[in-house]
Amino acid sequence: MRRLVFAALLAPGLALAAFLPSDRLADPAAEERAQSIGREVRCMVCQGQSIEDSDADLARDLRRIIRERLQAGDDDGTIRGYLQNRYGDFILLRPPFSLATGLLWATPLLALLFGLFLIRRRRAVVVPAAPLTAEERARLDQLSGQS
Secondary structure (H helix, E strand, O other): OHHHHHHHHHHHHHHHHHHOOOOOOOOHHHHHHHHHHHOOEEOOOOOOOEOOOOOOHHHHHHHHHHHHHHHOOOOHHHHHHHHHHHHOHHHEOOOOOOHHHHHHHHHHHHHHHHHHHHHHHHHHOOOOOOOOOHHHHHHHHHHHOOO
């Protein structure tokens, strides 16, 4: 029972330590810049989280790279550019607009418009019915009660 209580008290601290990089920058302003950049970078393992929110080994390595580049004097744009060149646009949580991303976002609308076009075109094409033969006409008259 004592171990359970100890583990319950220790767990929040361990969880917090798992999400904080061990090699934080000494300068609080530089650390804030590093965290700000990290919040814009996607964890390639988790894919739905920033590297600041992820505990994956790759996210930890990326946080370390960002801090090393900040210490080397790189500005925020240069660091983002380095990561983007190395991992592609997907590394950014908000990738830049390009023709490829525009097409990706427009695809559902284009598919809907194409479907509506096909439906309208199908309704517009009316194939006239073939005229009834004399036998068919006589049978129709007989069924409808006309003589």
